[in-house]
Amino acid sequence: MSTTPLPHRRRAWLLGVVVPAAITAAAWAAIAALVPRLPDPVAVHWGLDGVDRTGTVGELIAPMAVIGGLSLVVLGAFAVLTGRQAINRRMVLGLAVALATLFAGMALTTVLVQVDVPTATEAASPDTGMTLTLLAAVALGALAGALAGSDPAQPATGALPAGVPTADLPEGQRAVWVRSVSGIGTTTTWVLALAAGALGIGVWLLTDTVLLVVTLAPVVVLMLTMTTWQVQVDARGLTARGALGWPRHHVPASEVERADVTQVRPFAEFGGWGLRTAVSGTVGIVVRKGEAIAVEQTGGRRLVVTVDDAATGAALLNTFAERTRQEAHSQR
Structure with missing residues (x-):
């Protein structure tokens, strides 16, 4: 801790x-x-x-x-x-x-x-x-x-631990790794959202009240944003976005201590699925069971994102994290 x-x-x-x-x-x-x-x-x-x-x-x-x-x-x-x-x-x-x-x-x-x-x-x-x-x-x-406040900049100072996976990326060459992950499928998500919207309108027309419609609207939005995520690794670091572009979580490459592949059990580790926080303080973007990128950050922070091809994403993130250290050292 x-x-x-x-x-x-x-x-x-x-x-x-x-x-x-x-x-x-x-x-x-x-x-x-x-x-x-x-x-x-x-x-x-x-x-x-x-x-x-x-x-x-x-x-x-x-x-x-x-x-x-x-x-x-x-x-x-x-x-x-x-x-x-x-x-x-x-x-x-x-x-x-x-x-x-x-x-x-x-x-x-x-x-x-x-x-x-x-x-x-x-x-x-x-x-x-x-x-x-x-x-x-x-x-x-x-x-x-x-108004909750952004994270203060906490750039890493030491080298990455020996043995962490890295990508075979020639010096000076850039790369971007992008994956989408969905717990129930993007098409199913939109179908359910439209069904919920239709149900809300139907209730409104039958009861002449907007209360249930207003109540259902945030649920639909949350369903859209929490079931499907886009995960991107590039020279800036790792960025995870919900289906509508929000929520958004970014880990700067300069603050990555190491990235690895892990196996996630959503209920046992996070108490459920979606955007979660474990008892340990780990932030989890967990939409399914299985492989995930685990990112150790400066300041005792940790992020886990369930996504396919996690090994490639973790290796590329480590590579960019190492490069930011080299660039910072050369500027001193």
């Missing part, structure tokens, strides 16, 4: 702990002030035809309070204890702010639609408020991720 201090700790505390706590506290302060103005009993569930179940105030707000509280604790801990790589920080800090906004907004919305109504059955649908909450959560989460 690296002893190098984690970067951007102030941002981690601010965006991973302070901002989510402030959002949550503001929402629940408003809820506490509004509770006396709610009907008794309150609406606790809405169906297609309006309120279909009533209950106590506790039944209405307790589940979201528990979920929101757990989210604050878990993501707050991840924010301050992890984040050696920018992609991890962006995911954790973005999720911390997004989920705090989502859970606080959902709880507040279900209360606001019932303020001063004579009976619970007369409460308006929370769909509009829920939709705005979802949009706000996505926007604020994306902003937090963007």
Whole structure:
């Protein structure tokens, strides 16, 4: 485990702990002030035809309070204890702010639609408020991720370890290695995405509500970006991009300690598939079981990418990593 201090700790505390706590506290302060103005009993569930179940105030707000509280604790801990790589920080800090906004907004919305109504059955649908909450959560989460901070430059200083695989590439010659990897196939991914979109439009037309459509949209986007990746190795280093060009993760050749081939067991090592983080802090772009490029980086960072022909990609990356060291040495 690296002893190098984690970067951007102030941002981690601010965006991973302070901002989510402030959002949550503001929402629940408003809820506490509004509770006396709610009907008794309150609406606790809405169906297609309006309120279909009533209950106590506790039944209405307790589940979201528990979920929101757990989210604050878990993501707050991840924010301050992890984040050696920018992609991890962006995911954790973005999720911390997004989920705090989502859970606080959902709880507040279900209360606001019932303020001063004579009976619970007369409460308006929370769909509009829920939709705005979802949009706000996505926007604020994306902003937090963007503000999480890039990785500081950490060029390698020593030579590559003896015996690492390298490519037979003549001095001065350039090469590019590009592979696409997909867990379920690119065509299948697009078919499922279109089917989900059609389902969402169908639900909208049948129920006259945009809530499910707005809910499905991020799922479709995530499905597209996480199931298919393009992996490229060139003189700049290794770059992995999702199907829509995002997420994007880049490892500069100057920061590569070594690249090797490894065998990946997604669930055992990363707890699942997609863009993942192992307990050790390793970032995994894992869409299937099998061979992968494992890149050891400066600062105790590590990336694993499942991809075909990993041996060629790893060897070429080592070659460019060695060249950047030679170029840096010649400029001294």
